[in-house]
Amino acid sequence: MSFDEKIAALIQRIPKLIEHLQTEEATKNALVMPFISALGYDVFNPQEVVPEFTADVGVKKGEKVDYAVMRNAEVIFLIECKKVGVDLSHAEMSQLFRYFAVTKARIAILTNGVQYHFFSDLESPNKMDTKPFLELDLNDPRLPALEEVKKLAKEDFDLEQILSTASELKYNSAIKKILTGQYDSPDEEFVRFFFVRTNLGSKFTATAKEQFTPIVAKAFQQFINEKITDRLRSALQSEVKPIIEEEKLVPEELKSDILTTEEELEGFRIVRAVISKVVAPERVIYRDTKTYMGILLDDNNRKPICRLWFNSKQKYLGLFDSSKNEVKIAIDTLTDIYKHSDQLIATTQSYETQK
Known part of the structure; x- marks a missing residue:
């Protein structure tokens, strides 16, 4: 089976499995190992996938990261797992940070079995970034994200190609999060931008901010809704x-x-x-x-x-x-x-x- 077929099968199983996954270990067995397998790595071959990978870090002895994926006896990426349902944006990542610095891995993955956050060292060499360059949610899989993840597959693994697009992906994700935040609650700077563009020569006072903020919020939301409506209308008019x-x-x-x-x-x-x-x-x-x-x-x-x-x-x-x-x-x-x-x-x- 191809990567697409294996991921599709995993996505189909997730809703049926989630309520039965009460521990981190259950999450790893039911969701994370099939994900690694979908990438083409043999989870039962320690030359390809090392569970409970250990590498002493300074005074920290015997700490483990959940999985190290290997290629030619070198670590190519690390995976730290949390129980399904854990909010990855607030999850503990100290072990990933330490292991990233002492191995040759340039990719680190934090996952709860459904959401996957991918990290590299774009900001400072050999130091894992605090923000992911790519996020994948198997509850809402997007093709661009799946295509990037596929580059980690055993047969297609190309570190340079992955890293060449990582920076763009990181900023792309950050921009979309900013837009989402502004959609929900536009901040002063966002409101000021539209006020200045639509009220040439007028000063952006506290009163103007108070009056213009709900106008900007409503206009932004209507704009998005109209785009969605256009898409739906196109679908409904299909033959x-x-x-x-x-x-x-x-x-x-x-x-x-x-x-x-x-x-x-x-x-x-x-x-x-x-x-x-x-x-x-x-x-x-x-x-x-x-x-x-x-x-x-x-x-x-x-x-x-x-x-x-x-x-x-x-x-x-x-x-x-x-x-x-x-x-x-x-x-x-x-x-x-x-x-x-x-x-x-x-x-x-x-x-x-x-x-």
Whole structure:
């Protein structure tokens, strides 16, 4: 199985497991070890993954970090685990800091099994930063974050490539957090910026601040809401049309015009991983056309699972109802496919029931 398929399977399991994970050890066994395994490392091979890794640090003797992932007998990244549900922004990281300084690792990961924070030494060489350059939440997986995490995989591990984008990722994350804070409660500097731009020549007094702050907050929130509404409207205006029972075969002379993109293949792997809960993965087949990729059960046109409409700027996921009518849903990232797992599974199961 690929990284995408393994992560998809793990994401599917999380809601069922969380309430049963009462300890840090349970979190490690149920969530963290499968995550390491998804990256391609053998968690049972001490040459690749060392649990309870020990390296004496100054006067601190016998302290351990939960996992050290190895390559050519050197530590390439460290993992410190907390119990599921622990707020990582306030979690103790002293061991990670110390171990980062005494190993050759340039990457350190703090996790509670669901959220993962990735650290490096961007600010000062060989000293772990206090803020992560990347955050991944498996309850809300975003494709850009998953793509960056994939660079840590055993087959694709490229430290220089990871570090080359780490600084940009760190600032990108910080900017989004600032915008989130301003959305919830705009501060004086933020309000002043808009006051000055819209009231040329006027002084930003205490009275102006008091009057203008709720105006800025409301305008900012309306702006975001309007953007969301535009997205939803686009989805609702998507075509609804019945599926053709038998699709015409593509003539040989036209097949050269069909380009199957890596993005389409990624989408296919996610769909296959989602419905592997109810059918064997090898029964899920794709057929690509000029305009969309069709995903079928048993390579049968009468058993459509979904369609991937990825050949335009706005991507759509085509889902089928019980009458095999297709509804195209606008999606922003490939991970949005996970949001429709229940319908994908229901559609697949309906064909099994017909047997």
